[in-house]
Amino acid sequence: MTKKFDLIIVGGGIMSSSVAYNLYNDGYTGKIGIFEKDRGYEYSSTPRSEGGIRQTFSTEVNIKMSQYSYKKYKTFEEDMKVDNDLAVIDFNENGYLYLLNEQSMPIFKDIIKIQKSLGVKTNLMNQLETQDFFPELNVDDLAGSVFDPEAGSADPYSVLQAYVKKSKQLGATYIYDEVETILTETSKVTGVQTVNGERYIAPIVVNAAGPWSGDLSKKIGIEIPIKPLKRQLFSIDTADKFSKEIPFTFDPTGMHFRGERSKIVVGWATEVPFGYDFKLEKSFFEEEIWPLLAARSNHFERLKLESGWTGLYDYNYVDCNAIISDHPEMEGYFIITGFSGHGFQHAPAAGKGLSELIQLGKFETIDLSPLSVERFKSNKLIMETAVF
Ligand SMILES: Cc1cc2nc3c(=O)[nH]c(=O)nc-3n(C[C@H](O)[C@H](O)[C@H](O)COP(=O)(O)OP(=O)(O)OC[C@H]3O[C@@H](n4cnc5c(N)ncnc54)[C@H](O)[C@@H]3O)c2cc1C
Secondary structure: OOOEOOEEEEOOOHHHHHHHHHHHHOOOOOOEEEEOOOOOOOOOHHHHOOOEEOOOOOOHHHHHHHHHHHHHHHOHHHHOOEOOEOOOOOOEOOOEEEEEOOOHHHHHHHHHHHHHHOOOOOEEEEHHHHHHHOOOOOOOOOOEEEEEOOOEEOOHHHHHHHHHHHHHHHOOEEEOOOEEEEEEEOOEEEEEEEOOOOEEEOOOEEEOOHHHHHHHHHOOOOOOOEEEEEEEEEEEEEOOOOOOOOOEEEOOOOOEEEEEOOEEEEEOOOOOOEOOOOOOOHHHHHHHHHHHHHHHOHHHOOEEEEEEEEEEEEEEOOOOOOEEEEOOOOEOEEEEEOOOOOHHHHHHHHHHHHHHHHHHOOOOOOOOHHHOOOHHHHOOOOOOOOOO
């Protein structure tokens, strides 16, 4: 196998594969090598994601990424087919529903103005309308809700596999090995070295290592504000069935649930220490989440906890938003990480953007320059209200 590439990507998750796919789809003719340490993607964030796709962000850059990605997910099965095999991803458009109390209502009213100005089809409902819309809910403490109809969820593992398959078909080489470090010479990247000491040469290296991206960058002396943050999700079955498929529903507490065929997936983003922690705590469901569910609907009183899983956010602890950027102090070093819980849905736009930055030296489709790594130095942070 040749040890020379035109471009190397560290990490083989959804971001990496979307970048490789978009590069080739945009006409790139170089050799791309993708390094993935976890061949079965057991601990990668992507397959552990909840798969939520929504438009309801509060900043222009995130809304535009959502709109682009939503369109791509609508036609994904056909666009990403390989040899006439459709890329089936189970995209269910059940919508996103935000339940609002007196405190959150004014905040969402402000966000809706931004969303509407950019063409997002958000609907604001009062308490009675919310009750009509979702009869099984207890709405006593609610002032109303916001519904995002062009939203829902898709199967992250299927999306990842489709990107990988398509990228391979277009010419990307996946190498199932762990990168020890990125190689540099006088403020320029020159390739990567694996844990076995093998060296691969390339003038461009992309850090797409998800929750591991902060530690990888530190190895070449470049700090980026990314740490692994544990999240837990649980799958339940209720004795009393709901009258329709449940949208991705956010409680004012931050606890959320959504229907997945006959089951319901629930989670809650509480504060936990950073770290590579994959331990599932059933007591978290029983003691913290279940009481919130039961307070929201009688239908959650009798339920069976069927399974659960943990996963790591590639968490940007400064402003909770992506970094899609080159680096002013390291020629040939590109970064795509920090999505903090909204990377799955933004992968199509993020990959397209980085492909443009690498090939053209600028963003064309969406201006992703607000997500540059330089924002941390200049303190031009992207303060997104609608991240959970
Ligand atoms: C529980 C949970 C729920 C989520 N829910 C949603 C949601 O509803 N909607 C949404 O949009 N997003 C959601 N996300 C976020 C989303 O999953 C991530 O932002 C996205 O998957 C990140 O993709 P990635 O390719 O950067 O990371 P990953 O999928 O983790 O890929 C990075 C890869 O790099 C590999 N790697 C790391 N270091 C090295 C190295 N040194 N050498 C070789 N390989 C390496 C890893 O093995 C990994 O496979 C959720 C995440 C979690 C954990």
